Amino acid sequence: MSSSTPAVPHGAAPTEPPKTCKVILADTIAKKMLSEVQTTLSAIQLPRRPTLSAFLANSDPHAYQYAEWSKKTCEEQGFSFNLIKVDKESLEEAIIAANNDPSVDGILVYYPIWPANQSHQDRYIQETVSLAKDVEGLCHTHLFNMYHNIRFLDPPTNLKKSILPCTPLAIVKALEHLQIYNPILAYGNRLYGKTITVINRSEVNGRPLAALLANDGATVYSVDITGVQLFTRGSGIKALRHQVVDKPDLTLEDVLPLSDVVIGGVPTEKFKVPTELLREGAVCINFSSFRNFDGAAVKEKASIYVPSIGKVTIAVLLRNLVRLISNSPRQEGTSDDAQKAREGAFTDD
Amino acid sequence: MSSSTPAVPHGAAPTEPPKTCKVILADTIAKKMLSEVQTTLSAIQLPRRPTLSAFLANSDPHAYQYAEWSKKTCEEQGFSFNLIKVDKESLEEAIIAANNDPSVDGILVYYPIWPANQSHQDRYIQETVSLAKDVEGLCHTHLFNMYHNIRFLDPPTNLKKSILPCTPLAIVKALEHLQIYNPILAYGNRLYGKTITVINRSEVNGRPLAALLANDGATVYSVDITGVQLFTRGSGIKALRHQVVDKPDLTLEDVLPLSDVVIGGVPTEKFKVPTELLREGAVCINFSSFRNFDGAAVKEKASIYVPSIGKVTIAVLLRNLVRLISNSPRQEGTSDDAQKAREGAFTDD
Numbered sequence: 001m002s003s004s005t006p007a008v009p010h011g012a013a014p015t016e017p018p019k020t021c022k023v024i025l026a027d028t029i030a031k032k033m034l035s036e037v038q039t040t041l042s043a044i045q046l047p048r049r050p051t052l053s054a055f056l057a058n059s060d061p062h063a064y065q066y067a068e069w070s071k072k073t074c075e076e077q078g079f080s081f082n083l084i085k086v087d088k089e090s091l092e093e094a095i096i097a098a099n100n101d102p103s104v105d106g107i108l109v110y111y112p113i114w115p116a117n118q119s120h121q122d123r124y125i126q127e128t129v130s131l132a133k134d135v136e137g138l139c140h141t142h143l144f145n146m147y148h149n150i151r152f153l154d155p156p157t158n159l160k161k162s163i164l165p166c167t168p169l170a171i172v173k174a175l176e177h178l179q180i181y182n183p184i185l186a187y188g189n190r191l192y193g194k195t196i197t198v199i200n201r202s203e204v205n206g207r208p209l210a211a212l213l214a215n216d217g218a219t220v221y222s223v224d225i226t227g228v229q230l231f232t233r234g235s236g237i238k239a240l241r242h243q244v245v246d247k248p249d250l251t252l253e254d255v256l257p258l259s260d261v262v263i264g265g266v267p268t269e270k271f272k273v274p275t276e277l278l279r280e281g282a283v284c285i286n287f288s289s290f291r292n293f294d295g296a297a298v299k300e301k302a303s304i305y306v307p308s309i310g311k312v313t314i315a316v317l318l319r320n321l322v323r324l325i326s327n328s329p330r331q332e333g334t335s336d337d338a339q340k341a342r343e344g345a346f347t348d349d
Numbered sequence: 350m351s352s353s354t355p356a357v358p359h360g361a362a363p364t365e366p367p368k369t370c371k372v373i374l375a376d377t378i379a380k381k382m383l384s385e386v387q388t389t390l391s392a393i394q395l396p397r398r399p400t401l402s403a404f405l406a407n408s409d410p411h412a413y414q415y416a417e418w419s420k421k422t423c424e425e426q427g428f429s430f431n432l433i434k435v436d437k438e439s440l441e442e443a444i445i446a447a448n449n450d451p452s453v454d455g456i457l458v459y460y461p462i463w464p465a466n467q468s469h470q471d472r473y474i475q476e477t478v479s480l481a482k483d484v485e486g487l488c489h490t491h492l493f494n495m496y497h498n499i500r501f502l503d504p505p506t507n508l509k510k511s512i513l514p515c516t517p518l519a520i521v522k523a524l525e526h527l528q529i530y531n532p533i534l535a536y537g538n539r540l541y542g543k544t545i546t547v548i549n550r551s552e553v554n555g556r557p558l559a560a561l562l563a564n565d566g567a568t569v570y571s572v573d574i575t576g577v578q579l580f581t582r583g584s585g586i587k588a589l590r591h592q593v594v595d596k597p598d599l600t601l602e603d604v605l606p607l608s609d610v611v612i613g614g615v616p617t618e619k620f621k622v623p624t625e626l627l628r629e630g631a632v633c634i635n636f637s638s639f640r641n642f643d644g645a646a647v648k649e650k651a652s653i654y655v656p657s658i659g660k661v662t663i664a665v666l667l668r669n670l671v672r673l674i675s676n677s678p679r680q681e682g683t684s685d686d687a688q689k690a691r692e693g694a695f696t697d698d
Contacts, residue, residue: 193630281542
């Protein structure tokens with residue numbers, strides 16, 4: 001047969017294109033992590049329910065809502081969650097008591113407590129939490145390790161992973177789920193070649209996130225009202241950890257069109273990422289409790305859209321708690337299997 | 350314990366960064382495909398060795414070398430490979446004889462045959478090969494389907510996959526292996542958001558490759574000595590198939606810095622991709638029989654480098670041959686299992 005009589009009538013094309021934007025819900029990513037947490041929790045054989053003490057000393061409705069969600073998820077997952085409301089003045093004593101209470105595995109504090117004086121009083125409280133119970137990774141040693149790309153608390157043994165802050169780690173886990181981290185590349189370099197804009201540079205979320213992504217090899221534009229900073233490991237990502245340079249000549253409008261991934265964390269209703277400046281097929285992730293993206297418009301332009309991250313953050317909180325328990329000194333009566341499981345907990349990151 | 354006595358001496362950073370460029374050899378990708386070919390071949394239960402007839406009517410040393418490699422791989426894989434040397438004048442008759450020989454499953458011709466007159470005499474020979482034996486996907490119906498993003502020969506039944514040209518499909522398979530195709534996205538859109546430069550726009554390799562990548566959602570800059578063309582499915586990849594526009598104002602120097610992936614196919618020793626214009630962490634693939642990249646330099650700048658693709662092309666040749674056999678009308682004595690296997694052959698693309 002000669003192809004001058006074609007086997008298919010010309011023009012018989014697919015009748016409609018596949019949907020172009022994939023919307024990924026936090027729930028999908030969180031479920032995967034929670035089952036990993038359950039597997040690890042049963043392997044480490046803790047003789048009691050793991051226990052988190054959460055201190056609410058402010059009146060931020062978002063903090064209260066997040067606390068309620070956390071309590072619900074914790075209890076569904078077989079964890080104990082003590083929500084402790086205290087006034088600001090009693091907070092330090094209450095934390096010290098929890099530091100010394102062997103039935104408490106992790107300590108969580110809702111910030112800000114002194115909005116007018118975060119850099120001092122809130123930081124002081126963060127240091128009051130025992131490193132061994134710092135489930136949020138906000139103690140100086142945890143922060144130092146994160147910024148310096150040091151992944152273990154016990155070099156050179158390297159069995160005790162350093163704790164990373166929950167929301168930034170939740171976004172890293174989301175980017176792994178979305179395969180933006182390329183597993184073909186060496187661990188520690190899997191974002192090499194990716195350009196990412198992070199809108200928000202708070203000490204709790206935006207700055208640590210930019211540092212984590214740059215430490216993993218990305219070119220990161222960190223944007224806030226004070227301007228743009230570039231976080232990278234330098235040309236050819238030869239540096240061991242990220243470096244930061246101010247980019248006074250750049251604006252959000254300049255960096256959005258360059259970005260494979262755009263991450264919004266602006267805590268206001270008013271702010272929206274200008275959709276028309278997004279790169280075709282960009283990956284868009286919102287971690288603000290407000291919607292930083294115009295959902296309808298972004299679905300016409302993005303390849304992947306993650307409208308919220310909160311449920312992943314709570315899954316990371318439990319993951320961090322199980323990691324703290326795994327890091328704790330071996331107790332009498334811990335089996336060798338359980339000890340081995342503790343040393344191998346979450347070795348994937 | 351308070352973290353004012355840190356658990357880790359500050360500055361205990363990893364001692365050296367992981368290697369930044371991953372070099373992936375064609376062999377790695379080819380082995381994976383060949384084992385898939387073997388699995389499918391045994392499932393379709395062909396009662397004899399699948400047979401490829403390859404016609405060599407030119408004196409190009411690269412064609413001869415490629416023929417020798419193909420023969421070796423074919424025979425290692427349990428295929429018969431008839432290398433038939435003919436003069437140009439007898440080629441058409443020889444192909445017609447192979448078209449009509451039931452013991453021949455696929456036909457391969459080494460081009461160019463009339464370098465001065467490829468567009469007419471070579472095209473005429475490509476149409477002489479039976480569609481049912483066109484293992485290179487060069488018959489008009491196969492080319493038409495590829496350019497129109499039509500994936501089957503038998504709509505609406507859609508059991509017989511249309512054949513794609515070997516080298517372009519080999520590069521698609523390489524990009525899948527490198528996870529540049531994002532499996533999170535819908536099949537058919539998995540390159541959405543990726544910008545790719547293809548240097549070479551030959552009818553045999555560069556133009557079909559640019560079309561395949563754009564049909565899968567990429568923004569593709571096709572570059573050759575006559576200039577730059579942009580292949581895309583339009584804003585939001587809403588179109589069913591790629592469109593092409595000339596970009597008279599753009600040069601290779603303009604598009605390299607924009608490209609996540611750079612694919613070189615320039616058939617000369619002299620040409621080198623200017624490394625300094627590559628994006629940090631770019632993915633670089635060479636399919637020319639010459640080295641289009643400066644290997645030492647590119648390893649300092651790229652995240653992934655694939656120095657050659659030839660072995661993958663040969664694996665695709667065998668894959669296409671098994672696909673042709675699977676597409677052929679059911680023979681007497683073919684078991685239902687074998688028929689089912691034929692209908693399900695290589696359903697991943």
